Amino acid sequence: MGDVLQAVFVVALLLLMLAAGLWVSLGLLACGVLSVIFFTDVPADIVLPTKAWDSAANWGLVALPMFIWMGEILFRTRLSQDMFAGLGPWMRMLPGRLVHVNVVGCGIFAAVSGSSAATAATIGKISLPELKKRGYDEGLAVGSLAGAGTLGLLIPPSIVMIVYGVAAQASVVKLFIAGIVPGIMLMVMFSGYIAYWSWRNPGKVPPADPPMPLREMVYRLRLLLPVLALIALVIGTIYTGVATATEAAVIGVAGALGIAGLSGSLTRASFTDSLMGAVRTTCMIAFIMVGAGCLTAAMSFSGLPSNLATWISSLGLSQYGLILVLSIFFIILGAFLEGISIVVLTTSVLMPAVLAAGIDPIWFGIYLILIVEMAQITPPVGFNLFVIQNITKHSLWFLIKKSFPFFLILVAATAVVTVFPDIVLWLPNAMK
Known part of the structure; x- marks a missing residue:
């Protein structure tokens, strides 16, 4: 009964604080402090500062600011303009034509930014005005951008993968490798829907641009060489064992500074x-992790996580049953929390039950990231929706409606990797 009361207390208090506009990190911290005071006998002033430090002082997190900085540097270069100019001529041959630039562009930029919001913002600022000017359906354009922007979480190097790897004590390098095939699969699914929509609505697709000579199309690909070289440098050093994820992040920052310098975009400002x-x-992110660390510690001292794990295990659910229950739980949670908060808050609580069910922690990390991608376009706290709303000035309801098909694609992708787990595990197992 005490566990139920604490769970209801924490959820109700957190939702109340979020509804009042309080920062997520402060809400998590307040819930942790009050949970310790009301539901445990441990001294909050001694225990919580120690747990907060433990949650943030982790060597694995050193890569986090480096990858974020790499994305910030590239965000201020001509990378996105060059990407559209290089990809556009090749996309015009597909049903839906230039709308596919959203998907491919987001996939490429995701491989150097690690952030969903940065991916959506960078590609959206270039592609949306261009697509609107050429007469493409605005609903399909913003919906595809909202969905494809989530690739920033799945395609390595991913900030959320680093956070999950630290929280679950899983190999960040294996997580990076495991995200490649699902990321490509998701890009194909997004582009498949764009092609299907365009086939069903031919009148809403503008005429193709005049044909371009193959030599010119190939020549324009040179515009993609800087970012492709940076991807190869960062990911290649990790996969070949030349560098750890942290060292590769530093290499990525140096490479991004080099690209910015050569393009003339690197100024003091x-x-x-x-x-x-x-x-x-x-x-x-660090503040969120500190708040979540305090709340997790409070729940641990009260015995809630172990009791929850025991209860889930006692249900005798199959792996599929457990995944179904967790999916519903995460989708509901994703409506109120952003991705990193979900990962940090739930991973340590649920991992005992996940491992007891025989679920591979690397597979579970990719599954969880797919769920977190849904949270990026789920109201009322959908970060990608807010980013695109800031760019387009459309109503939030319009963006929710247009991104819903891509939310369903994410659900379908989660089902596919659940039924066929080797989609996730084949590559990391092959590279042992």
Whole structure:
């Protein structure tokens, strides 16, 4: 009864604080402090500062600010404009034509940013005005951007993967490798829907641009070489064992600075802006992790996580049954919390039950990231929706409606990797 009371108390208090507009991190911290005071006998002033430090002082998190800074640097270069110019001529041959640039562009930028919001913002600022100018359906354009922007979480290097790896004590490198095939699969599914929609609505697709000589199309691909080289440098050093994830992040920052310098985008102002942007984002994530660490510690001292794990295990659910229950739970939670909060708050609580069910922690990490991607376009707290609303000035309801098909695609992708787990595990197992 005590566990139920504490769970209801924490959920109700957290939702109340979020509804009042309080920062997520402060809400988690307040719930942790009050849970310790009301539901345990441990001294909050001694235990919680120690747990907060433990949650943030982890060597694995050193890569986090580096990858964020790399994305911030590239955000201020001509990378996105060059990407559209290089990809556009090749996409016009597909049903839906230039709308596919959203998907492919987000997939490429995700491989160097690690952030869903940065991916959606960067590609959206370039592609949406261009697509609107050419007469493409605005609903399909913003919906595909909202969905494809979530690739920033799945395609490595991913900030959320690093956070999950630290929280679950799983290999970040294996998580990076495991995200490649599902990421490509999701891109194909997004593009497949765009092609299907365009086939069903031919009148809403503008005429193709005049044909371009193959030589010119190939020549324009040179615009993609800097970002592709950076992807190969960062991911290649990790997969070949030359560098750890943290060392590769530093290499990525050096490469991003080099690209910015060669493109003429590296100025004193852009350098300072990128550095301060990385500091702000890193501090936000660290503060969330501290708050979630305090709440997790409070629940641990009360015995709630172990009791929850025992209760879930006692249900005798199959792996599929457990995944179904957790999916419903995460989708509901994703309506109120952003991705990193979900990962940090739930991983340590649920991992005992997940491991007891025989579920691979690397597979579970990719599954959880797919669920977190749904949270990015789930109202009322959908970060990608807010980012795109800021760019387009459309109503939130319009964005929710247009991104819903891509939410369903994410649900379908989660079902596919659940039924066929080797989609996730084949590559990391093959590279042992």
